[in-house]
Amino acid sequence: MKLIIQGGTPLRGRVRVAGAKNSSLVLIAASAISGEEVYLDNVPRIADVKTQMEIVRALGGQVSWEGSNTLHLKWHGSLNSDIPYNMAKKIRASNLFLGAMAARKGSIKIPLPGGCNIGSRPMDLHLKGLSMLGFDVSLEHGYIEARPGKLKGCSIYLDFPSVGATENIMMAAAGAPGTTVIENAAKEPEIVDLANFLNAMGGRVRGAGTDLIIIDGVTKFKGTRFSVIPDRVEAGTYMIAAGVTGGEVTVENVIVKHLQPVIAKLQDVGLTVEPNEDKIYVKRTGEIVATDIKTLPYPGFPTDLQSPMMVLLALAKGTSLIVENVFENRFQVADELKRMGAKIQVKGHTAVIEGGKELSGAQVKAPDLRAGVSLLLAGLAAQGETEICSAELITRGYERVVGKFSSLGANIRGLTEEGDGVELRTALAAPENENNTAGQTGF
Known part of the structure; x- marks a missing residue:
């Protein structure tokens, strides 16, 4: 399965997070x-x-x-x-x-x-x-x-x-x-x-x-x-997306306490982040700057959001450092981002990102779930068209990803491997012949 993304549009609006x-x-x-x-x-x-x-x-x-x-x-x-x-x-x-x-x-x-x-x-x-x-x-x-x-x-x-x-x-x-x-x-x-x-x-x-x-x-x-509690990783993804695209997004149905490590890092890079009860408002008003990240078990910075943050840091002014302390293969997305113009050097458990580079649309392949959604974010920020192969991996962890991003203004569509346009219904995650009352399209 493929996703086709036309980049360059700031995301704006509200999005509701699903269960974890x-x-x-x-x-x-x-x-x-x-x-x-x-x-x-x-x-x-x-x-x-x-x-x-x-x-x-x-x-x-x-x-x-x-x-x-x-x-x-x-x-x-x-x-x-x-x-x-x-x-x-x-x-x-x-x-x-x-x-x-x-x-x-x-x-x-x-x-x-x-x-x-x-x-x-x-x-x-x-x-x-x-x-x-x-x-x-x-x-x-x-x-x-x-x-x-x-x-x-x-x-x-x-x-x-x-x-x-x-x-x-x-x-x-x-x-x-x-x-x-x-x-x-x-x-x-x-x-x-x-x-x-x-x-x-x-x-x-x-x-x-x-x-x-x-x-x-x-x-x-x-x-x-x-x-089930709200999904803090999905929430963090949309928060980062606001920064990546230069937009403003209100992420609803969240537990703010669960997202404190993410809030702190987004504020470090210069984003406006305003938590309010069960929602968080994120806005990018100017230039974003480099910062360093170390992934750790909770309450440290979550490894599942390391790849999306790599996209944001690729756009930030200055040099950033990411140290991955949980999973050693979590930098697979770096090679795909480099195809889009990012400047990233990986040595063992450390990635050095020289930010401030403009991303360009390219054909890339999702190596895993979180890398897949990170390439989606990169496509939203890039100039031109990005094609993500193996995009079905994103459906493992994100409900209605096409529909939700589209509601925020993203130009994104799903394609079969043969190239035919499709809208993937939520029935993908439901048993066959079972009543699906969601009535929603997208992954």
Whole structure:
């Protein structure tokens, strides 16, 4: 799939952020713990959610859309234990069913998960945590298998505050007898969302959002209704887009606290940023200047917004430095940006950007999800036409990206590989033959 962008138009207007991709995926998996019916509101209609729904069905659960952004999940009766390879290879979050099924005292067999090639994301910490809780865990021939053994709460120290490992351990511990303490836990907002969701189902989790999480295991869970937090990465993308295009955008449906690291950096480069309750106004009024960025686990600057910030810094006056401390392959977008005229030198985990260069439209290819949307931003800022190949990767994390950017004034359209113009409906992220009441076009 391709996107064609005519650049040079400042974005102006309001845009509403969807529910958080990274929270939705773990909550869909965690809903299996209930053994009952769960309603998840504010779920984005994106490709990764569609894949997670397919995994739910493969395991024997039921899931359907109700209205535009509500998922109805049913987990009655016994479940299957195998996740098909063709599903697991699409999405890293397939591994989150390990912890969820463990909490149900069920067995689970999953191929090593896929997702974007942004660097090494080993499963060691996940497996260590499950093993310490008493699960019989094995990794052989590319498959992870976990079976319930003599379960008991324990203290688990994570060598790195891995979000996925923290989530899997939290879910597994929620159903293990006794008390589990996770030290050096991840602090991301999505971790807090999971803790609140587990508690809504009858769990007993406290300390989420700090580096010490305590879980008292329970024997009975229940169904619930829960609303997913807004997507801070999508919000940050539109905030950066205002700066990249020299426009002014109000980003709505946000939790301002989650975006403080992004707000600080955008103010550093000279943008006007005005937070107000659940929305943030961003405007570029003049020249933007260089700054340095180091990605870190939350509450540091998010690695998922490093690539979009690289585009902004390529336009800023002066030399900027980006140090990537989370994923070693997160600089793949640099080569594509250089095709558009950016001056970027990458050495190991560091990128040096000599800004102030005008970008020109070119044919480029998205190497991963966040790089894809970064090339979209670059296309909006460039003179002339930009063609992004493999643009379907963007649909993994952004709901209605064509429609939302178009509503802000962007000149952007989708094309099939054969070159025919298309409007991609939100049904891309919904099951076939299922009612789609969103009535919206775009990715």
